[in-house]
Amino acid sequence: MLTRARGRLTGDPALIRRALAQWDRLDARFERACTLALLPGQEAAGRGELAALGCPPPGRAAGGASSDDGP
DSSP: OHHHHHHHHHTOHHHHHHHHHHHHHHTOHHHHHHHHTTSTTOHHHHHHHHHHTTOOOTTBOTTSOBOSOOO
16 A cells, blocks of 8 residues: 555556556555556546446545545
8 A cells, every 4th residue: 555655656667567566466456456557547437447347436435426535
């Protein structure tokens, strides 16, 4: 979680990819999908994984209202 937070704070995609690999190792599918959606060019893939899990995309409330909160 801290690796992803550092990646978001610094804008470093290498840290985001590292966090993605860490979530993979833990088989944390929801966290992996949220992290994947943070990578440039992978947003749709991340949203697709979230949809497959039955989860709304980050920043969306269950009723569909937007918020500024993300993964």
